[in-house]
Amino acid sequence: MSEVVRGAILLISATKGGNGKSTLVLSIASELVRRGYSVCIIDADKQRTVSKWLDRRNQLIEEGKDIPYIHGNHKLSPIKSTVNAEALRHDFVLIDTGGHDSRELREALILADVFYAITPPKQASLDTIDDFIGLLEETRMVNAERNDAAFLNDASTHHMEKDTREAREFLADIQDVLPLSRTVIRHRHRVYETCHREGYGPVEIKTRTSGLSQAKAEIQLLAQEILKHV
Numbered sequence: 673m674s675e676v677v678r679g680a681i682l683l684i685s686a687t688k689g690g691n692g693k694s695t696l697v698l699s700i701a702s703e704l705v706r707r708g709y710s711v712c713i714i715d716a717d718k719q720r721t722v723s724k725w726l727d728r729r730n731q732l733i734e735e736g737k738d739i740p741y742i743h744g745n746h747k748l749s750p751i752k753s754t755v756n757a758e759a760l761r762h763d764f765v766l767i768d769t770g771g772h773d774s775r776e777l778r779e780a781l782i783l784a785d786v787f788y789a790i791t792p793p794k795q796a797s798l799d800t801i802d803d804f805i806g807l808l809e810e811t812r813m814v815n816a817e818r819n820d821a822a823f824l825n826d827a828s829t830h831h832m833e834k835d836t837r838e839a840r841e842f843l844a845d846i847q848d849v850l851p852l853s854r855t856v857i858r859h860r861h862r863v864y865e866t867c868h869r870e871g872y873g874p875v876e877i878k879t880r881t882s883g884l885s886q887a888k889a890e891i892q893l894l895a896q897e898i899l900k901h902v
Contacts, residue, residue: 680902689771702873712743716776728871749775781811793839823853
């Protein structure tokens with residue numbers, strides 16, 4: 673009997689709200705479909721941020737815009753059967769959970785092939801990483817093959833800023849549990865606000881927007897790293 677092949681399951685999350693996880697999910701999804709992969713986003717967040725973005729994107733497609741379709745499914749706990757079913761249909765399944773400890777987050781950690789904890793380089797956010805360590809160790813007993821990592825999001829674009837360097841030093845103590853990605857996503861408010869408002873990913877925006885080329889490059893670097901993991 674031939675082995676059933678499924679797509680990769682990716683979780684990007686945080687235990688603190690407002691860290692930009694939904695923005696990163698939709699940004700990475702748009703880059704993966706641009707590369708020709710079939711992608712489904714499981715929106716397991718009650719706020720439905722990604723689902724609302726997908727609604728706007730689907731409207732663009734209906735209007736004739738030449739952008740690839742991203743599948744979506746809004747599902748709260750239990751999510752296992754939905755995630756597994758979509759993984760059989762698509763190359764990538766991205767899961768977006770709420771920015772707090774939840775049943776959806778714990779279930780997603782058990783299902784994920786790759787998990788990224790995101791945090792801005794601010795102490796209040798960095799302190800919540802400790803909350804993840806226990807969750808990772810607990811769920812890794814069930815999902816020992818999961819690749820875990822962290823990356824800094826919403827970092828300052830100022831060349832003299834020191835928060836990113838200090839955040840790297842702070843996270844160095846947990847490198848054995850949660851390795852830190854070399855990719856840093858910088859604060860590009862205008863770019864990502866345009867994405868949310870219009871239904872595009874940063875790699876798809878055509879209008880001139882401050883910081884757009886840098887945002888595209890950062891998302892493409894992160895997507896390339898994800899592809900190496902899976």
